[in-house]
Amino acid sequence: MKYPSISNKLPILNRQNYIKQLKNNSLSVFNANDEFPRSGDQTFSFKQNADLFYLSGIDQEQTILLLYPDCPNPLYREVLFLRQTNDFIKVWEGYKYTKEQAQLASGINNIFWLEDFENILHSIVHYADYIYLNTNENNKYTDSIPYRDIRFIEQMRSKYPLHHYERAAPIMRNLRAIKSEIEISLTQKACSITRDAFLRVLKFVKPSVKEYEIEAEIIHEFIRQGATGHAYPPIIASGHNANILHYGDNNQQCKKGDVILFDFGAEYANYNADMSRAIPVNGKFTKRQKEVYNAVLHVMKEASKLLVDGITGKIYHEQVGELMTEQLINLKLLTLDDVKNQKSSYPAYKKYFMHGTSHHLGLDLHDFGGRYTPFANGNILTVEPGIYIPEEGLGIRLENNILITASGNIDLMADIPIETEEIEEIMNQ
Structure with a gap:
């Protein structure tokens, strides 16, 4: 990132406003954008999913935000999942968030590595009545590829078919239009x-x-x-x-x-x-x-x-x-x-x-x-x-x-x- 760190007051306030709009006992998941292939082994420059950035302040690929304000386990009411860095990634790609840096950027205390997402989600999803998932509902956009959000919806419906699914986009449309x-x-x-x-x-x-x-x-x-x-x-x-x-x-x-x-x-x-x-x-x-x-x-x-x-x-x-x-x-x-x-x-x-x-x-x-x-x-x-x-x-x-x-x-x-x-x-x- 070329810009100085943004105050985590922004994503904290945005999450508070978003959670107020959820139905009782709802779980919500936001995914980072795909890394799109360009040619050969190259990818296009990564651009974060705007809704994920709005709610988390995290500007990094392979990130997931889980919000479940009524979760019986307080540890999982607000969770951020990150790609775990290592010495190889440090050499070839450079900077990635540590858990401490992600806490500071997002204001979220509970940070896990991405490999823990499936197990944690499965351990709490059955206690939720509603699941809010995100899609790109910008009316100037039409789907031409099965991007990450679409694939994730298909996975969730396959694994948990009897939950009540809701759209996060109408909430985000109203929130994002009014600038802080x-x-x-x-x-x-x-x-x-x-x-x-x-x-x-x-x-x-x-x-x-x-x-x-x-x-x-x-x-x-x-x-x-x-x-x-x-x-x-x-x-x-x-x-x-x-x-x-x-x-x-x-x-x-x-x-x-x-x-x-x-x-x-x-x-x-x-x-x-x-x-x-x-x-x-x-x-x-x-x-x-x-x-x-x-x-x-x-x-x-x-x-x-x-x-x-x-x-x-x-x-x-x-x-x-x-x-x-x-x-x-x-x-x-x-x-x-x-x-x-x-x-x-x-x-x-x-x-x-x-x-x-x-x-x-x-x-x-x-x-x-x-x-x-x-x-x-x-x-x-x-x-x-x-x-x-x-x-x-x-x-x-x-x-x-x-x-x-x-x-x-x-x-x-x-x-x-x-x-x-x-x-x-x-x-x-």
């Missing part, structure tokens, strides 16, 4: 690292630079400041490439007169930032580029004001659509007749702004939150309107991360340059 002070500070750190990378880019970009050279500057700053790396594959899209929403080749030369659309963010301590910006390759926006840019910026600022406790995503996105429609008419990209004749299922503005405006942000880039649950104080949401004009070779997207609070929204990226004059000034210093 520690989570907000970690997200703010990820945003701050992202800011410094963008400032570095503003001073680096010039005509003829390659998109991947800019990507190298970004990851340099991320790693230099202790970020794990990118929160998601970075988009460095110059010119026409900006009209490919998930462009990822990052292999083209940036030409004078073009605009580069950036979408990148740092991951720090498993918490994510998500930022979009657009800058002129030669350090000066044209009149048309500035018009489109300022239209997007206007929508972003107004949309940020709409994010309040109690508003539903449906109403919010409809209101943002009205804001965007007005701007597209002003830019002469839409006419009043286009709007008059639009279909309710596909509004006219979708021709130039075809993606959503906001999503939850946290341990996952598209963080766990209810699609039909009204936004609430404590949510961190992106605000990312865009206008994409293929016929002009121009795409602008602007994105900041907004925390909803009872006393007014807080822009976690308020110190990242976004006004055209500020961007031009820094690029031409």
Whole structure:
């Protein structure tokens, strides 16, 4: 881990909140993510299961958390199982948690090695009435492989078929959407690292630079400041490439007169930032580029004001659509007749702004939150309107991360340059 230890107050509080939502006499199990094969004998870099990390603070593969608050044996009411290290692992892989370190990180006193899990589970499971198991219920995800949680469910149902099984995910969806002070500070750190990378880019970009050279500057700053790396594959899209929403080749030369659309963010301590910006390759926006840019910026600022406790995503996105429609008419990209004749299922503005405006942000880039649950104080949401004009070779997207609070929204990226004059000034210093 590149980041300093997180206070165990965070997982302790999270477990307390989770346990309150369980039915009486319930046992709950959370597994670490798989180590996914890459090629030959290599695996992809390990990424911890967000729910396990949320409840335990443990950032290590082959970990299991067992919670049984009503267990007749007090020793097994809160148990963490770890992969046991040895001299061979120390030489080839390096650091792994000791039991004492795991106790400090998680606030859990009872730590066992992974080889003890089956016996301990079997010794107590028959006394539980309900078993809560976890799956990935993020509505942007569809199962294509039998990942560890799915395999574990099959094993449990085979061994203990007469228990009442419950879903942990609905509880986690509600808990994870509301961020604690520690989570907000970690997200703010990820945003701050992202800011410094963008400032570095503003001073680096010039005509003829390659998109991947800019990507190298970004990851340099991320790693230099202790970020794990990118929160998601970075988009460095110059010119026409900006009209490919998930462009990822990052292999083209940036030409004078073009605009580069950036979408990148740092991951720090498993918490994510998500930022979009657009800058002129030669350090000066044209009149048309500035018009489109300022239209997007206007929508972003107004949309940020709409994010309040109690508003539903449906109403919010409809209101943002009205804001965007007005701007597209002003830019002469839409006419009043286009709007008059639009279909309710596909509004006219979708021709130039075809993606959503906001999503939850946290341990996952598209963080766990209810699609039909009204936004609430404590949510961190992106605000990312865009206008994409293929016929002009121009795409602008602007994105900041907004925390909803009872006393007014807080822009976690308020110190990242976004006004055209500020961007031009820094690029031409």
